[in-house]
Amino acid sequence: MAFGPFLLLALMEGLVTAAVLALAAAGLSLVFGVMRVVNVAHGEFYMLGAILAWVVASVVPGPPAVGFVAALVIAPVLVGALAAAADGLILKRLHYDPEATIVATIGLLYMIQQATLSLYGPNANPVPAPFEWRIQLPWFGYSGYKLFVVLAAGVVLLALWIFMRRTKAGLIMRATQVDRTTARSFGINVDLVYMGTFALGAGLAALAGVLIVPIQQAQYLMGGDPLLLSFIVVIIGGLGSLRGTLIAALVIGLSDGTISMFFTPTLAKIIATLLVAMVLVFRPQGLFGARA
């Protein structure tokens, strides 16, 4: 393949990575922004989304599209409910102490991972894409589903942005993010806001997991990579900044896609990690984060 088309293909692959990453990272960033909780178990919510997509797809009869649409709704809701329970049972009891919650979410990570291993097993299972059509470009054919993933992530992120900026619930979350004590003295039930935020963050990760599973297969260890990449994106973009998260996801996704194709995936990860180190040294609040 000539250089031009090859680059195009690499960029398209990168865009798919960026889209899924942006969804997962937006959830992580939201939870950190509003609750000041670094959720180490975030990747497990992504993994659970993928596994539940497989479960739903194998249970729901009919064409793959039906099972897939069902999974798009059911998996994030179930994972969100699990996260809400984890919030009430664990994080709230720790009074959202920043250090204690890191340790607690590490524990949560292992609990979810081992429970999945016990119930689902070690195998990777594929889930059929909801539709099969390919887009025929002059140089190569490309999966229509992958483009759908990019589109779907874009729509969800736009909806998230509108939710945060234009709805009463979003306003309440932003006020709580700025000053939870003052928020309480204006009638905001901070416990409820935290529970909802943790559920929403987990739901976004689960949604990313559902979207990726027709491309990647569902397996109980798949949460590691997205956790690392989400942290990279969130640190570069600035913790708690949705805009920064999106831009950083694009940068990391596109560079990961192209470097992986032209060189090796390992080099891509090395470069991304170096980038994080440089951001941490020269601009610790992230490229778009407000100075703490």
Next chain:
Amino acid sequence: MALEVVSLSSGYGPITVLHGVSFRAEPGRVSCIMGRNGAGKSTLLKCLMGLVPARSGTITLNGVALHGLPAHEVPRRGIAYVPQGRRLFGPLTVAENLAIGGLVTGNRPETLHRVLTLFPRLRERLTQTAATLSGGEQQMLAIARALCLDPRVLLLDEPTEGLQPSMIALIQEAIVVLKARGVAVVLVEQRVDAVLKLADRVAFMVSGRIVEDRDVSGLRADADAFRTYVGV
């Protein structure tokens, strides 16, 4: 609509700050609390808002207990709070800060209109973020945000601290208007002139105790009280 505090004790962790404070605020009256830095004035207001738990004693509004309520229930009873140092939601716009103030009363347009009539300057700044306002405008916003709750009781913690005289006058005028509307105003204030101008009653606080609580009329002639308790 009297707010009544009886033998209230409170503090932070092992430290007791308030030792059996009793205090009253009545509708249409301005009740001032004076005292040196660290006397416990802000702690008293935080305790009234449920932000610092009461250890003993009672807080009632018209006979209904407020102590023990979760903090987010207190504003639902009609109590609004202007904290010391304003504590605005800086990255949020002026309109959004006001919307947070009006959450518990459903953000009625007529309430917002009334608040913006009292502080017309804020109307011109609705889409600006709170952090970009001047100090005086920020204080106006802090009061306006509390008024969006259409409160029966308004707690103000040093609302004119660090402001220019012209701003202080504007804020004092607003307090006079609120008093005339029948709001029970609790004002923590360090300036003697402001207290003499606005207050109906003055309570002096020393080390977490109310040591004197009297009508302002008797105080006008008695500069000693201020000298003793506030050090001016």
